[in-house]
Amino acid sequence: MSEPAGVLLTAADLYKHFGGVHAVSGASFTIPAGQISGMIGPNGAGKSTVLNIMAGVLRPDAGTVSYRGHDITGHPPYKVARQGVIRTFQLSAEFSALTVLENLLVAAPEQRGEQLWQAALGKWYWRPQERKNVELARELLARFEMAATEDEYAGNLSGGQKRLLELMRALMARPALLLLDEPMAGISPALARRIEQHLLDLRGEGLTMLMIEHELAVVERLCDPVIVMAQGRVISQGTMADVRADQEVLDAYLIG
């Protein structure tokens, strides 16, 4: 299987039902590389289910997800993540009894000293890499203006700081594709604008993202292609202008 040029991930004809509820019924879309794809749709449209399928948390009843030309359908979440597909959570999912810096260090991929035999070799074996990771984590903290919270337990952070931590931690995992589940949910407009700017900067550095977002103004500012879902299907994919012109989209929003 191979992707058309410039496409990082392809979802083809995904189906998923929970009991009698058809959460996703025939969703197909592509995520182009180097852009922020927006995913919008009314509540219950199947957006989070689709994200969970891409991240490996849910196995689809039918359909495939291919990433960089490889079929990753049904791979467990950790294997999907190791290939560079990193997701964030709608509700903050910090490691509450770890410090902010430790939260970031956990995310570093391919750590020496994360296997028992490596740990048994002692500090001299994993310390040098650990130092580099600490440096990297501190760069991120500085960039997100969170340096002062380095030694704070993540559980003690404010809601907004937790959202920033979630984003930093995802970046620390060295993503090639970042799946953001409502990254600005429940935070102040000022912080939301800061996060917006961070996402734009990251896109400028070449990161591909998919963002579930309810605020259409935000989607309009950030997202190049927009994927519109309703009742488990993708009813439209294109630029925001294309999508706006689509009668089916208007209906979905008015009805949904």
Add this chain to the structure above:
Amino acid sequence: MSVAWQFYISTVLIYLGVDVIACWGLNLQFGVAGLVNFAFIVFQAAGAYTAAVLTLGPATPVRLGGFQQYVGGAHWPFPLPVLAAGLVGGVLAALVGSFAIRRLRSDYEAMVMLVVSLIATSVATNQVGLVNGPNGLAVIPKPLATMVDLSPIDYQWLFVGVTAVICVCVYWLVHIVTSSPLGRTLRAVRDNEAAAAALGKNVTGLRMLAFVLGGVIAGISGAVLVEFISAWSPGSWLYPETFIYFTAVIVGGRGNNLGVMVGALLVPVAFLEATKFLPQFGPAGLTAALQWIVVGTLALLFLWFWPRGVIPERRRRFPAAASTPARRSLIRARSGP
């Protein structure tokens, strides 16, 4: 110091060593990895039985005057039964973990563990040929006793030394785990499994690793105890014993190796020893029954008021960098055109 006191103190020290080893094992599972292993005592017992039968030698059939029946008897020299006990504890943990940890969420996991504990007791009690049923095993030869010619009290102190050496080895094992990136990842899994998986951590594998290591350590602690007291029966490893260890870990400080060592000193040793010095009051057995109530209350009080324990999990700080490095891109190179 009189010989009687020396006997008492050395005995308490050995019990302390056993309890500290056990608490380190349980801390690795419960404190660090968040596994609620209500069957902990089963792994200790498995180690104890293993060490016992590998020290006792082959069982003598009943018609030849044998008074205890068990499987797999052998005469192994001293450190080997203890190592085998660790191995059996670990293998049993892998077995139990394969159905209790791989598929279940932590609250159900705790229930399964409790059930495992009850089943194990009833199997060992009723399957008499396995480990001699309800009578358990007795007259297990003392390790090294035939090789060294010591007075009973000197032998006691030798055993204290042996226990201390084993403690140091086990500490090394738990320390390399908790102080390394592996320990940090285990704590992350404990705090949020889904988030850890989303960052590429093999959550099931990591939880199994902590569970098996805890099983190995539990087995070793049981082996040291049985080699010392020379007897072991199902009555001494009922599930409430697990809660003594849980209380010790909670009181001492979940996730802190030094803390749980203090917990082991405070709960199973100091607290339970102290009750022996109370004057007898009420009907026979009242003090023993009250012990359980007090231990339970102690655990509750700590969970309410000092949930992090006497010596809480350490907050890891990292030394400041010498210089600010240049900003690098965090994004992986993309494939394709």
